[in-house]
Amino acid sequence: MARFAGVFRAPARSSNLKGELALNLQKLRALHSVIVTGSVTGAATRLHLTQPAVSRSLSALEAELGFKLFNRLGGRLVPTPQGEAFSRECERILLDIDDLTRIGKEIRANRGGRLRIVAMPQLARSLLVPALAQFSKEFPSVSISLEVRERREVERWASGLRFDVGIVMLPTQFEMLTSHSFAELVPVAVLHPDHPLAANKTILPSDLIEDRFIALDRTTLLRQIVDGMYVQAGLAANIWVEVSSAFIACQMVGAGMGVSISDPFSAALLAERDVVVRPCKTSARLNYAFVYPRHSKKTAQAVRFSEIVRSTLENLMGRFEFVQGQTIR
Template identity: 30%
Template sequence: MRLNARLVECFNAVMTVGTVTAAATMLNTSQPAVSRSIKQLESATGLKLFQREKGRLIPTAHALAFFEEVKKSFSGLDQLGRVAASLRGHQSGSVSIVCAPVFSYGFVADAASRFLDKYEAVSLSVDTQSSPTIGEWMAAQRFDIAVARYHSPPGSVIATPFSEPEEVCVLPPYHPLAARKLLTAKDLQGSRFVFLGNKDPYRFRLDTVFDRAGIDRDLVVETPHSASACSMVLKGAGIAIVNPFTAVDFLPHGLIMRRFANSLPFTTTLLRARHRPASPLVDLFIKELYLTRDRYLEIAARALE
């Protein structure tokens, strides 16, 4: 007779509850079946595990030593059960995210913090890259999720529109133009400007607006990131026109946000790797991203009233 899991299970039950009758009840089987399994286990191991006295099984020294090893095995199985239950309840696992810099200052941190409050055993991997690089990395299936300014994702990526709010004008505290709710290109004539690098597509659109209106700006600071632009504005370096997601993060510090008369939609896309293993946790994190998006846009709307 070869050693097998059922024989060990019967032995563990007898050692745990003390009698063959109680072990049979525990295992939902018959008393003879348990007794037979104990005899087969002794035959398979070559060990005398029990003394039989008046119908009772008295564990031998070999049984006690063997039971210590069995408990370790069952402890491992219990842990596997706990892991499985945790996975079923979406309580453990990992999610990897890569995002454009515009979302890295506060947005993704906000989403991640709220997500981890709900799923404490989950780990997150977060990276920040330019949108073209994000497209390449997602095509290579390196991350589960991405949020980027990306319009032509490769076929190995599932793309969904994420947001398209209007860009906003941001001003330092107590700026004279802060009294107005809507600012036009003409209102900004001669203003000191903090602007994004000339390779930024939104910078090109903005330049076109002012060029067509014949409006001169004093371009005093160039920076590649909207968060840097907001920091410069907050310190009084000038005015900037940026996306509302970044602007919202600076509102608690006193940044002023105003509507810009020209329509400059800030379009972003949610990307998901098509060939990475499916995970409920990824779906849950995507849900948190949408909730965070809605919160940010609601805050922006209130600031623009």
Template identity: 25%
Template sequence: MEIKQLEVFLAVMSAGSITAAARLLDRSQPQVTRLIQELEASIGFPLFERNGPRITPTAKAILFHTDAERFLTGIGRLKERAETIYKEEMAPFEVAAIPAFAGGIVPLAIAEMPESLLPRNVHLRSISAEAAVQSVLSRTADFCVASLPIEHSGLEVHGLFQSPCVAAVASDDPLAAKATISMSDLADRCLITMANPFRLRRRVNQALEAVGVKPSRIVDTNASLNAVRLASAGFGIAIVEPATAYGVEMKNAEIRPLDLDIPFLFGIFSAASRPLAAGVEELIQLIIRISAARMPGFVAHDPGHIERVADVTFGADQPGQEH
């Protein structure tokens, strides 16, 4: 198995055809075909089903693609790191964050970084909480910002935080005239919220059950930005976390507090016993300061109480230092 074979495989997966991959790589079609065949012979299974000029990835190719992409990305980062060592430059920042933060607050924090602490290369990945934690544990990310629950002995906790969820509605929705949106306002309306049943969605479901409210329809998504945009189009009322609501500017969307506290819980984590560069530490502190400034009801919890904080449910009053 050679790197050039993996590069061709990723190009075909990305472009969707041998012809397009050849153009992308500035190679001939026969070269691309030959390298794919050599890779298939090396790994022992077919990567594409061929039907005339059309190709379709096999199920095994789809599974293989994730690891191949991760490997080549790592090779690229290794070359980049070698260059920074040679030039005696600062190491790149590797940041993993859930979409709620990768789309708003983390970029705001990066933009405020002092030039003297900012390296030439910064890598920000928007991924799930589970994947973000694994990135830290595998040392492919310096730190991550992720929603709770998270429990792992290999993590150092740089902060645990809480802020109430909010509602997003279209600017021309009658509810936009209200200072606070009540849970009862969701009755017979379309609710737009998150999909993951083990994180924020669980607390939203608990809140709906507690007040006996049944929306007419529920639309879920894996990113709050999608939910807010649906709400801004007048499709329904979104219940989202405050990082997206107050970290990203939205057109035709109004953000309102809810009459019931549905807590959004998140933390910042790095690998245990891994020293962080001064610039990385500064970026973490900027993320915390911007979050505290933008999120109403922001609370910082004791980092040593991660299990107790992760169990916070809607309407709960937990001890913490308010900012």
């Protein structure tokens, strides 16, 4: 928060604190609203203010920060690089303030608190939904917030520390997070039920080099792991399609478009009806972990939810042969 000292400067007299804070929040809300709506007019409508009031707030904020927030191009307001970077931090601050308001209301209403979770989509669908159902039975008065983000977004979102527990695939790079690995799983081959290798118990990466391969895009950790499996074998997959979602890749396999190598959670969603899933014979592993804010005490709800997730994974492993006998910590 130190970088925003100019925006949230201490007032000269304590009696002015409320007015100063409201004024500075108005500047941040004006910036955020212009970013969201794309215009001063839209921001004014959103905030129930006049256009000159929004313009004055932006000008005052620019004066305090010492850099331009927007350039005007062809009649449009386009954020400068500095404005875009500042607006992301601004959004986090406003969300935190909104959270404080909500927390106060929950305390006043004697609610049982809130559990805030951030996780990747494949975990949310097959693992977290049943875990949350169990958690809600045990803690019926606790409200739940589940933020579902792709892995490359999860860490950046979690670094804002607006969560109690996150579930990610390691490694993680943020020092403000502490991680506890809870599962080490083998990547799985996903085949159409009519595939010649569908009856095999395990699949080597080399077994699939003649097939049209459905791969994740190169920015994903799973794609990097799969590429490493083929490099280690001295081979290259016959990549035919690239997608950003492992679940969509599995659906494409079910539609007869090719084969894929996936994480077990995405494959589990289709394993009983549309595709055949087999563990890969490889030394590669997918390491899943809980992450928590390093400098905050874990809440009792977060600890219990982590225990329920482990139990839910054990049940999942009992249902599907392709994850049996693998490591849960």
